[in-house]
Every structure is written in structure tokens, then in C-alpha cells.
Amino acid sequence: MAVTHPHARTAIVRTEAPLKRWFLRHPGAMRGLVIALLLLIWEFAARFLLDSDFISPPSVVLMSLGTLFATPGVPKALGLALYEIAIGFALAAVIGAGIGLAVGLSRFAHRSFMPIILLLYGLPQVTILPIFVLLFGIGAASKIAFGVSHGMFPIMISVAAGVQKINPVLRTSARSMGASRAQILYHVIFPHAVPSFFTGLRLGMTGVLLGVLLAELYVSTAGIGFFTSLFTQNLEPTRLIGLVAMLAVIAVVLNEIVRRAELHYGRWRA
Amino acid sequence: MNSREPLAIRIASRGVQAFFLLGLLLVWFVATNVWHISTILLPNPLNVWQQLIDVVRSGEFVGDLRITLTEFASAFTIAVALGVTVGYSISRSRYLIKVFEPLFSAIYAIPIILFLPLYVMIWGLGPPSKIALGATIGFFPIVLNTISGFGSVDRTLTSAARSMGASDMQMFWHVLLPAALPIVLAGLRMGFTVALLSVIGSETIAALAGLGHRIVNLAENMEMARMFAYIVFVVAIVAVLNVALTMIEAYARWQ
Amino acid sequence: MTAAEAAIRICDVSHQFGEIGQARHVQALKDTSLDIARGELHCLIGPSGCGKSTLLSVIGGLTKPTTGSVTVSGKPVRGPMPHDIAYVFQESALFPWNTVLENIVLGMKFQGVPKAKRRDRARRALEAVGLEAFAQHFPGQLSGGMRQRAALARALSLETDILLMDEPFGALDEQTRMVLGEDLSVLLSRSHKTIVFVTHSLGEAVFLADRVAVFSARPGTIKQIIAVDEPHPRKPSFMTALKFHALRDQLYGLLHDEIRKSIAETAPLRRRYDDTAEKNEGVA
Structure with missing residues (x-):
């Protein structure tokens, strides 16, 4: 076997080895390549294989982002969704941290109310989406409320766990050095709960995004939901994909911000 | 201390849970039957129960x-x-x-x-x-x-x-x-x-x-x-x- | 020993966890009395669960004994006494979200040291344990040995007469704990603190202690007290001295039966695994 084509083999090895080794050392670059390849397949399929009434190639979507933003009402709808996410996130953080602390600080409260919180968190909230809209109307209020109801539970649960799961030796040692109750709360319990709070914020952000966007899509007479229904009915895949992509980008950016914050404030845990 | 969890505390926390959930039901009942909140916002729990049975x-x-x-x-x-x-x-x-x-x-x-x-x-x-x-x-x-x-x-x-x-x-x-x-x-x-x-x-x-x-x-x-x-x-x-x-x-x- | 000489007097202390009759009931300590002299390093050694750590936390006012009493410098212990007693725990009790320096400063804040004095005292404590260069590090960035040095620095900065150490080097490897033991001996010879030191290690007890209290198996009580007559600071050469080995053997003799008692649940490995059995069967 070694005799057959020794030259051909070494030639291939010589040209391919450095590139292959470079990719082996940079998995991120390979990931980029995979994404590019998927986009290319999408581009090819959309141009030559699939019905252009239902799907557009990514290049066309990208080039037509301008016309998407020129569509009257779209920038406003996107801005409103962003506003709802921001307000919903802030409310979920405040309510979640408040209740989480209250439940976490007392063993009895934790025992009593944690099962109820977990029960409520486990309920399929999508089923009550229509109630939110009936109660709060089709405007921003119902979307914010639905976002808060999705986002506050993970924050609550994380904060309560962060307060509860503190290593007892840290409390004991603070006590041995003469720390008062307030000092233990401020210097031991709060800082210990900070990383859990940020973990909760990350999960909460996912929840708020889900809640707000679910409600936005559900209400088809205003906001994002109006445009997704409009583009779907008019068979405008280009603008629909563009709008969805914009929202996905917003979601990715917001997720990334809270993830960075979590890494930053959780450094000491490593 | 922490390892000791008297039975009384366990019963008490169950009690709080039951009280909370029953309280919620009670508020629902009172809100619709006594305060007469519009049934468009909140239907009567008995009515809901009948509908559920019917479904x-x-x-x-x-x-x-x-x-x-x-x-x-x-x-x-x-x-x-x-x-x-x-x-x-x-x-x-x-x-x-x-x-x-x-x-x-x-x-x-x-x-x-x-x-x-x-x-x-x-x-x-x-x-x-x-x-x-x-x-x-x-x-x-x-x-x-x-x-x-x-x-x-x-x-x-x-x-x-x-x-x-x-x-x-x-x-x-x-x-x-x-x-x-x-x-x-x-x-x-x-x-x-x-x-x-x-x-x-x-x-x-x-x-x-x-x-x-x-x-x-x-x-x-x-x-x-x-x-x-x-x-x-x-x-x-x-x-x-x-x-x-x-x-x-x-x-x-x-x- | 008279009351004036004793830094710590322990009188008939018993402690039990849980109530009698409960499944979790454990009699950890039984009728323990002990006087610890000023400036001595007193080791407590015994099998697992014999209550030596419980005794330490009773002295520190962190655990209230079921019966009996402890007096420290003539005052009865009713709770933590941060001005008299500093504590070093087995695992790192440094606050992981604070740097080493912040940890030390925070300890003094808890104790009530005026703000102006804290930084300076923290620096001196860090120098004493050789960690000046690591003041700005977080505990997570340090090795186990360095973390315990930092914990010791925090305890030293509180400038108490008494230091309680609960297996402070227990989680470290043999070499690290030997070096830390030597350093502690040097530090002790300079500071004249009273130290109560709980340990599992026979060698560590002999190397560090002025006296060693040997505990019986649960319910723990003091079986015997052995004096180690050797001035501080102790040199590494002490570890190879005949006296060291004689004392170590004496301790082991005292502890051996107690350790067997405390692990009685585990069956002894008496029968050797016989891998010739199969062949013998074939023959039969």
C-alpha cells in the first residue's frame, strides 16, 4: 500500500495540514464556517429550489432591510417592543429580587412559599395569555405584564436559592468576629446572593423576551403581531424574515449583555 | 438548629400553603359573589366549575x-x-x-x-x-x-x-x-x-x-x-x- | 492551675445534638473539664466525631453547651467574644467575593476596630504570614495553603489573646501542612498567644503542642493529657528526634483503641482475598 502513490499522499498532507491544524486550534472559526455554509445552503435553496412566495434568500433579506425600516409603523413597533422588554425586565428584576429575598431569608417562609412559587412557575402560562390581553388591553401594558409574569419567577427562585445556599461557615466566622445581624446581611448574605441574582437575571431575560414576544405575536391588531400577520397574508417573506431577524438580533444582544454581567459579577465563584 | 426540624414547623408550613391556596379561592369567590366584579373580567368560580363539568x-x-x-x-x-x-x-x-x-x-x-x-x-x-x-x-x-x-x-x-x-x-x-x-x-x-x-x-x-x-x-x-x-x-x-x-x-x- | 493562670477554664461541659430518644440524637461531649494556660498551644486530638470540634466551638461561644460552663480570662462565655477570641476554621472561611485585604479589613470592622487603624493592622498581619504580595487577590485565586495563611492573618489582625484553630490545615497536603506548622510555631514564639488547636494528625499535634489532650471515642471526654516539653520555635529537625517519635507512638497507642471503637460499624479486613480458592475447588 505504501508503494502505490507515495507522492500524491505526501502532497495532500503538505498542503492540507497547516490549514487543518489552524482550524483544529480555532473551533470558533470552524463555527463561523459552519454558519456560513448553512447560510449558503439557505441562499441556494431559496434561489433555485423553493417557492419564492414563501421564502427569500438571506442576501435579499439583508439588502431589503432598508425597505423594512421604511415600512410605516415598523420602526415604531420595534421600538415599542424594546421598551416593553426593558420595562418588563426592570419590573421582573425588582419583584423577583424582592420576593426572592423575603422568601430566602427565613427558613419558614422558604419552606412554606417555595412550593407555591414552584407550582405557579410550573403552570403553563401561555394558556392565560388571552386573559392578560382582556385585562390589560392590546397596548404595551398587557405585553409588559406577560413579560413580567414569565421573567420574575426564575429571578425569585435564583435569589432565594442564593440566600439559602450560603456556606454556614461564612456566617459562623462572621459571627465569631463579632458581626451584627445587619452586618451579616450586608457583608455576607447580600454579596453571596449577587451571582445568583445575575444568574436569575439571565434566565429572567429569556423569560421576559418570551413573554413579551408571545404577547406581541398574539395581538395581531397592533405592534409586531400586526406586521407579522400582514407580511404573512401578503406573502412577503423578505420583510417577514427581516423583521423576525431584527427581533432575534435584539434578543441575542440583550441576552449577551446579561450573560456578560453574570460572568462579571460571578467572578469570585470560579 | 438547622438539623432539627420539629414536626410542628413542618405542619405549620403545610398549613400556610393550604391557607394561601384556599385564601386565593376564597378571594375569587368573594370577589365575584359579594363584590360583584364584572364577570367579563372574572367569572364566578361555581360557574367555571359547571362549565368544566359540561366540557x-x-x-x-x-x-x-x-x-x-x-x-x-x-x-x-x-x-x-x-x-x-x-x-x-x-x-x-x-x-x-x-x-x-x-x-x-x-x-x-x-x-x-x-x-x-x-x-x-x-x-x-x-x-x-x-x-x-x-x-x-x-x-x-x-x-x-x-x-x-x-x-x-x-x-x-x-x-x-x-x-x-x-x-x-x-x-x-x-x-x-x-x-x-x-x-x-x-x-x-x-x-x-x-x-x-x-x-x-x-x-x-x-x-x-x-x-x-x-x-x-x-x-x-x-x-x-x-x-x-x-x-x-x-x-x-x-x-x-x-x-x-x-x-x-x-x-x-x-x- | 489556679484561675488566674488559666486563660480558658472548661468545667464539666457536656453537649448533645437532638433530643434523647430522637433518631438524630448524638451525645457528642461528656463531662469534659480542662484548664488551658496562658500562652500555651493546646492540641485536641481524637477519633472522628469525638466532639473535639464541638468543644472548640463551645469555647468560642458559637455553640451553647447542654450543660457545663466555660470561662475565658475570667469571664463566662455566653456568645462570641470577638475581643478575646479569634477563630480559624477548617475550610476556608474567607469571603470569596472580597480580596484578601478586604477580608482582613472586614473582620476588624466586625470586631469594631476604628477605620483609621484597619489598613495598617491588615498590612502587618499579611506580613506576619508572608502574603503581602497577595493582598489584592481573591481567595479563589490562591492555593489551599495560601488561603489558610490568609485566614490566619485575618485572625491575627483581630489581636486577641486567644486563637482557636479547628483543623486549620486539615484539607491541605502533607508537605504544605508541615511548612505551615513550622511557620505557626515561629509565629507563636513571638506572639505569646493562647492557642487551642484541633487536629487529626498525630505528627502535627506533637510538633506544635505544648500539651495534647487525647479524646475518647463518642461520647467524647478527655482520656489523657500529654505534655510536649520542647521550646518554640520548633525546628524541622525536631520531627526526626527520638523524643518526637516516642511521643507520637504514645499518642498512637492511646488513640488506637478509640479509633477502632469509633469505626466499629466497618468490618475489619481480616480475611485476605484468596485467589487460590478457584484452583483448589478444581482439585477437589
Whole structure:
């Protein structure tokens, strides 16, 4: 076997080895390549294989982002969704941290109310989406409320766990050095709960995004939901994909911000 | 101190829970019967109960339930088949894990419900778009947990098995699978939940039939009591499915 | 020993966890009395669960004994006494979200040291344990040995007469704990603190202690007290001295039966595994 084509083999090895080794050392670059390849397949399929009434190639979507933003009402709808996410996130953080602390600080409260919180968190909230809209109307209020109801539970649960799961030796040692109750709360319990709070914020952000966007899509007479229904009915895949992509980008950016914050404030845990 | 948990405290915390839930029911009852809050906002609990009995007795729910469950079963099956095979294949190489794991977790963090309008455009308002969405959303937790389950098997275990002469098949059945199973099962459970919720959710947003769609219809017709009855019904169905899953899981572990 | 000489007097201390009759009931300590002299390093050694750590936390006022009493410098112990007693715990009790320096400063804040004095005292404590260069590090960035040095610095900065150390080097490897033991001996010879030191290690007890209290198995009580007559600071060469080995053997003799008693649940490995059995069967 070694005799057959020794030259051909070494030639291939010589040209391919450095590139292959470079990719082996940079998995991120390979990931980029995979994404590019998927986009290319999408581009090819959309141009030559699939019905252009239902799907557009990514290049066309990208080039037509301008016309998407020129569509009257779209920038406003996107801005409103962003506003709802921001307000919903802030409310979920405040309510979640408040209740989480209250439940976490007392063993009895934790025992009593944690099962109820977990029960409520486990309920399929999508089923009550229509109630939110009936109660709060089709405007921003119902979307914010639905976002808060999705986002506050993970924050609550994380904060309560962060307060509860503190290593007892840290409390004991603070006590041995003469720390008062307030000092233990401020210097031991709060800082210990900070990383859990940020973990909760990350999960909460996912929840708020889900809640707000679910409600936005559900209400088809205003906001994002109006445009997704409009583009779907008019068979405008280009603008629909563009709008969805914009929202996905917003979601990715917001997720990334809270993830960075979590890494930053959780450094000491490593 | 901490290790001592007197019985009294345990009973007291149960009492608080019961009190809280009963209190909630009581407030609901008082609000509708004494304060006379508009039934458009909040229906009478007794009325809801009658409607629920009617929904169950009349068998009206059967068609919607069948559609929702079929959609969910198809979606979950696709998600499991794809998630487990893709996840296992990737987990066999540290390099592939590094390439694909961050990609999957990044996509998983996006609210995939956003794809629903696209899916509706491609597959229409019927079940296929719900199945596609449920499968997409269910795929990610399953694939991620399969990767982490099979990818993080303790090297000491695999080395020990190799040193005792285990074949590849034996390695899979006696070392990799038992070590990875708890994490993979946790992924399946998560996939189960999110696929079910996204099927119901997408029925709520855009559909022709199904339990989610039924709830929306009743809301639009302002039949609040019946809508509440259906919500209770769906919550019960989800709970039953979860209990069934827990039993299957326990059985699988025991096996 | 008269009351004036004793830094710590322990009188008939008993402690039990849980109520009698409960499944979790454990009699940890039984009728223990002990006087610890000023400036001595007193080791408590015994099998696992004999209550030596419980006794330490009773002295520190962190655990209220079921019966009996402890007086420290003539004052009865009723709770933590941060001005008299500093504590070093087995695992790192440094606050992981604070740097080493912040940890030390925070300890003094808890104790009530005026703000102006804290930084300076923290610096001196860090110098004493050789960690000046690591003041700005987080505990997570330090090795186990360095973390315990930092914990010791925090305890030293409180400038108490008494230092309680609960297996402070227990989680460290043999070499690290030997070096830390030597350093502690040097530090002790300079500071004249009273130290109560709980340990599992026979060698550590002999190397560090002026006296060693040997505990019986649960319910723990003091079986015997052994004096180690060797001035501080102790040199590494002490570890190879005949006296060291004689004392170590004496301790082991005292502890051996107690350790067997405390692990009685585990069956002894008496029968050797016989890999000739199969062949013999074939013959029969």
C-alpha cells in the first residue's frame, strides 16, 4: 500500500495540514464556517429550489432591510417592543429580587412559599395569555405584564436559592468576629446572593423576551403581531424574515449583555 | 438548629400553603359573589366549575385534545430523534463539541417562538407549523443535554473500563450510557415541557384548531367561564402528562 | 492551675445534638473539664466525631453547651467574644467575593476596630504570614495553603489573646501542612498567644503542642493529657528526634483503641482475598 502513490499522499498532507491544524486550534472559526455554509445552503435553496412566495434568500433579506425600516409603523413597533422588554425586565428584576429575598431569608417562609412559587412557575402560562390581553388591553401594558409574569419567577427562585445556599461557615466566622445581624446581611448574605441574582437575571431575560414576544405575536391588531400577520397574508417573506431577524438580533444582544454581567459579577465563584 | 426540624414547623408550613391556596379561592369567590366584579373580567368560580363539568361530560374537548396531543407527540418525537442522534454524534469529539455547543446554546437563548410567523408562512395555519415549532424548540435542550451527558463522562471511568478490556459496545452500554443517562433524561424532560408549551402557545397565536385555539376563541367570544374551564382543563392535561413522564422516567431509571 | 493562670477554664461541659430518644440524637461531649494556660498551644486530638470540634466551638461561644460552663480570662462565655477570641476554621472561611485585604479589613470592622487603624493592622498581619504580595487577590485565586495563611492573618489582625484553630490545615497536603506548622510555631514564639488547636494528625499535634489532650471515642471526654516539653520555635529537625517519635507512638497507642471503637460499624479486613480458592475447588 505504501508503494502505490507515495507522492500524491505526501502532497495532500503538505498542503492540507497547516490549514487543518489552524482550524483544529480555532473551533470558533470552524463555527463561523459552519454558519456560513448553512447560510449558503439557505441562499441556494431559496434561489433555485423553493417557492419564492414563501421564502427569500438571506442576501435579499439583508439588502431589503432598508425597505423594512421604511415600512410605516415598523420602526415604531420595534421600538415599542424594546421598551416593553426593558420595562418588563426592570419590573421582573425588582419583584423577583424582592420576593426572592423575603422568601430566602427565613427558613419558614422558604419552606412554606417555595412550593407555591414552584407550582405557579410550573403552570403553563401561555394558556392565560388571552386573559392578560382582556385585562390589560392590546397596548404595551398587557405585553409588559406577560413579560413580567414569565421573567420574575426564575429571578425569585435564583435569589432565594442564593440566600439559602450560603456556606454556614461564612456566617459562623462572621459571627465569631463579632458581626451584627445587619452586618451579616450586608457583608455576607447580600454579596453571596449577587451571582445568583445575575444568574436569575439571565434566565429572567429569556423569560421576559418570551413573554413579551408571545404577547406581541398574539395581538395581531397592533405592534409586531400586526406586521407579522400582514407580511404573512401578503406573502412577503423578505420583510417577514427581516423583521423576525431584527427581533432575534435584539434578543441575542440583550441576552449577551446579561450573560456578560453574570460572568462579571460571578467572578469570585470560579 | 438547622438539623432539627420539629414536626410542628413542618405542619405549620403545610398549613400556610393550604391557607394561601384556599385564601386565593376564597378571594375569587368573594370577589365575584359579594363584590360583584364584572364577570367579563372574572367569572364566578361555581360557574367555571359547571362549565368544566359540561366540557368533560359533553366530550367537546376530544377533537381539540386529539389535535394538540398529535401535534405534540409528532413534535417531541422529531425533537428526540434529531436531538439525541445529533447530540451523540457531536459528543464523540471534543472538537465538534467546541464547534457546535456554543452555537446551539446561543440559538437556544433566542425566543424561538419568533420563528412561528415564518413557519406559518411556509406550512400554513394547520398542525405542520405547530409540529415544526415544537420540534425546533424541543430540539435544543435535548441536543445540549445529550452533548453534555455523553461529553462529560468521567475519564477515570472510561480508562478503567478500557483497562479491563471493554469493547466499544460494552463501553457504550455499561459505561457511557449509565453515566450520561441522568443528564440526557433531564434534557428530554426539558424538551418535553418546552415542546408541549410551544405547541399550545403557537395554537394560541395562529391556528385553526387545538386546545390553545379553543381558549382564544372563547376569549374572543367573551365566554369567560367556559374559557376558564378550558384553562383549568389544559393545566390538568399538562399536569397529567408530566406525572406520566415522571413515571416513565422512574421506570427507565429502575431498568 | 489556679484561675488566674488559666486563660480558658472548661468545667464539666457536656453537649448533645437532638433530643434523647430522637433518631438524630448524638451525645457528642461528656463531662469534659480542662484548664488551658496562658500562652500555651493546646492540641485536641481524637477519633472522628469525638466532639473535639464541638468543644472548640463551645469555647468560642458559637455553640451553647447542654450543660457545663466555660470561662475565658475570667469571664463566662455566653456568645462570641470577638475581643478575646479569634477563630480559624477548617475550610476556608474567607469571603470569596472580597480580596484578601478586604477580608482582613472586614473582620476588624466586625470586631469594631476604628477605620483609621484597619489598613495598617491588615498590612502587618499579611506580613506576619508572608502574603503581602497577595493582598489584592481573591481567595479563589490562591492555593489551599495560601488561603489558610490568609485566614490566619485575618485572625491575627483581630489581636486577641486567644486563637482557636479547628483543623486549620486539615484539607491541605502533607508537605504544605508541615511548612505551615513550622511557620505557626515561629509565629507563636513571638506572639505569646493562647492557642487551642484541633487536629487529626498525630505528627502535627506533637510538633506544635505544648500539651495534647487525647479524646475518647463518642461520647467524647478527655482520656489523657500529654505534655510536649520542647521550646518554640520548633525546628524541622525536631520531627526526626527520638523524643518526637516516642511521643507520637504514645499518642498512637492511646488513640488506637478509640479509633477502632469509633469505626466499629466497618468490618475489619481480616480475611485476605484468596485467589487460590478457584484452583483448589478444581482439585477437589
